[in-house]
Amino acid sequence: MSLRSAMLFAPSAFAASLGVWQVQRLSGKRDEIAYRESLLGGEPLDLNDKLGSACFKKHAPVTCRGRFLHDRSIFVGPRVRSELGQTFQGCMLVTPLELDSPEGTPAEPAPRRRRFSLFSTTAKAGSAPEPEPERCGSRGNRTVLVLRGWIPQKWKDNPSRFDFERPSGLVQVEGLVKPSDKPGFFAPQNLPEIGQWFYYDVPAMVSSVSTEWRDGARKTKLPRLSEL
Numbered sequence: 001m002s003l004r005s006a007m008l009f010a011p012s013a014f015a016a017s018l019g020v021w022q023v024q025r026l027s028g029k030r031d032e033i034a035y036r037e038s039l040l041g042g043e044p045l046d047l048n049d050k051l052g053s054a055c056f057k058k059h060a061p062v063t064c065r066g067r068f069l070h071d072r073s074i075f076v077g078p079r080v081r082s083e084l085g086q087t088f089q090g091c092m093l094v095t096p097l098e099l100d101s102p103e104g105t106p107a108e109p110a111p112r113r114r115r116f117s118l119f120s121t122t123a124k125a126g127s128a129p130e131p132e133p134e135r136c137g138s139r140g141n142r143t144v145l146v147l148r149g150w151i152p153q154k155w156k157d158n159p160s161r162f163d164f165e166r167p168s169g170l171v172q173v174e175g176l177v178k179p180s181d182k183p184g185f186f187a188p189q190n191l192p193e194i195g196q197w198f199y200y201d202v203p204a205m206v207s208s209v210s211t212e213w214r215d216g217a218r219k220t221k222l223p224r225l226s227e228l
């Protein structure tokens with residue numbers, strides 16, 4: 001084959017390879033959608049009863065009852081949100097939820113909250129669906145991380161003004177087990193030591209909110225968060 005023929009053939013070969021790649025991506029997306037739909041059709045797993053003794057799949061539906069630990073929240077961002085042509089600066093809010101005792105019965109029903117995402121440390125973003133459970137919860141852990149969604153910057157700067165979004169009592173949370181992010185090549189590194197988070201790194205978040213703290217003169221070791 002002459003050089004001229006090779007140069008004429010190269011664009012066609014490149015376009016054909018792109019077409020094959022797109023077909024493969026479509027097949028993978030369909031498999032992922034079917035996998036998630038199969039999970040959503042099942043009954044949510046109650047973490048108050050099963051945490052520490054059951055296995056969890058990524059994106060599996062779960063439900064739990066407990067109390068938010070707002071003073072240990074993590075802010076992931078910045079994240080920009082647009083509404084009606086206006087741009088708002090903000091971040092994603094991740095708050096630990098201390099689970100209610102599995103054998104304890106609350107005096108009054110826990111108010112139902114909207115759906116959230118609960119984190120898993122084992123799944124990787126973009127990975128293929130796994131038919132088998134990915135990891136078991138650790139025994140003795142009674143706290144999980146909950147992704148509560150986007151909040152504006154002013155909420156982060158002065159959270160006490162927005163106590164109506166900081167429930168202090170018992171709440172019921174429904175969500176899906178969420179994996180850690182797989183950061184891109186140009187993504188900046190998280191800086192847990194100063195509380196700066198650019199992407200979801202669940203093991204690092206668990207370590208960050210599980211460190212020791214001081215309550216007056218008393219030093220208390222916080223319970224380690226669950227790694228679903």
